[in-house]
Amino acid sequence: MEGAGGAWCDGALLRFRYRDPRRRLAGVRVLSSAFRADLAYRPDLKTWELCRERPPLWRLEYRLELVHADGTRSEEGPLELRCPGYTEPEWLTAPAGPGVWRRLRLPVLGAARVWSPNRTAGRVLMAHDGADYDRLGALGRFAATSPVPFHLVLLPARRREEWFSADPGYAALLCCRILPRVRAALDAGPVIGAGVSLGALAMLHAQRAHPDGFAGLFLQSGSYFQPRYDRQESGFPRWGRVVRFTGRMRAASTGPAVPVTLTCGAAEENLANNRDMADFLRKQGYPVAFAENPDAHTWTGWRDALHPHLTDLLRRVWPD
Numbered sequence: 051m052e053g054a055g056g057a058w059c060d061g062a063l064l065r066f067r068y069r070d071p072r073r074r075l076a077g078v079r080v081l082s083s084a085f086r087a088d089l090a091y092r093p094d095l096k097t098w099e100l101c102r103e104r105p106p107l108w109r110l111e112y113r114l115e116l117v118h119a120d121g122t123r124s125e126e127g128p129l130e131l132r133c134p135g136y137t138e139p140e141w142l143t144a145p146a147g148p149g150v151w152r153r154l155r156l157p158v159l160g161a162a163r164v165w166s167p168n169r170t171a172g173r174v175l176m177a178h179d180g181a182d183y184d185r186l187g188a189l190g191r192f193a194a195t196s197p198v199p200f201h202l203v204l205l206p207a208r209r210r211e212e213w214f215s216a217d218p219g220y221a222a223l224l225c226c227r228i229l230p231r232v233r234a235a236l237d238a239g240p241v242i243g244a245g246v247s248l249g250a251l252a253m254l255h256a257q258r259a260h261p262d263g264f265a266g267l268f269l270q271s272g273s274y275f276q277p278r279y280d281r282q283e284s285g286f287p288r289w290g291r292v293v294r295f296t297g298r299m300r301a302a303s304t305g306p307a308v309p310v311t312l313t314c315g316a317a318e319e320n321l322a323n324n325r326d327m328a329d330f331l332r333k334q335g336y337p338v339a340f341a342e343n344p345d346a347h348t349w350t351g352w353r354d355a356l357h358p359h360l361t362d363l364l365r366r367v368w369p370d
Contacts, residue, residue, distance in 0.1 A: 057112075059133035064104045068114060071096040077117035081125070082110055084317040084346040105317035108136035108344045141357055146194035154203065154235055157227040164236070165193050165202040172239040173200035173368050174232060175268075178214065178249030180204025186349035187246070192356045198364040201236045214248035215288030216255040216295035224252075225260035240265030240367055244360075246352050247320075248273045250312075254327075255295055261306030266367035268360050269312045270352045274299070274323040282319070299327065305334035311363040312340045313355040318347040339363065 078089040078098040089098035113127030149167040184190040193202040213220035243253040250272035314324035328340040345351025
């Protein structure tokens, strides 16, 4: 039957097969954030096949691109391959602590969803891409099961590529208007800022521009573009602005240091620039924790890195 096949982990290898007994396809390709690769047709098996070295990951999210005889293309997926040894975080099924969800109206951004536990000491974590961080990255679930209670503010995403690209106007909005509103509404003390990809970049940029805003940062797979690593991203509309900010970070010898945790997938393009950013921040006096998790640039990978890495940061920023 056309299409029957699959993927599996074979020790240090990944294997993919796609059945095509009548060879109706002109090609099959694996598409993922970790790699892209073509399958080769095996007439003896009447199957398209790929065997390649396994990247440093325990699971792979991917799609199959099918190239038809007339040159048109279609996709199957999203698909997921889990290797032996991969397990989901235990906190996903742990009992949630008592608390409530509500909405908080913020300047310009509109309404943010807020989780508040029944017991808190004014601790607040604000997250960029809040809806996706909750729906795909389970951040709300993490907050409800955290041994360190805190308010979670899920910031809505607006004009993401413009605002999350080291934009001074957005940094001022976040730190001079949104943070005061959150502090007043939640009687907040030290606030931690969190983000993934461009959202991580924007949170770091805001902390540099307004040092009194955040007491700690949790940054996952930040898009700290550098020409030596990231030429493939040069078509991004705000490439130049991001590169200039990263260049300033590289050149700086000191900075407004706060505890910061960076995580990055061991099998993603952003790994080199995240390693560099961790080094830049250490040299400037930031207390830095850096972790490479066995995944790629995916929400599930970011979710799986929340514990112990975010838990440890919460305890560093909020020791009481």
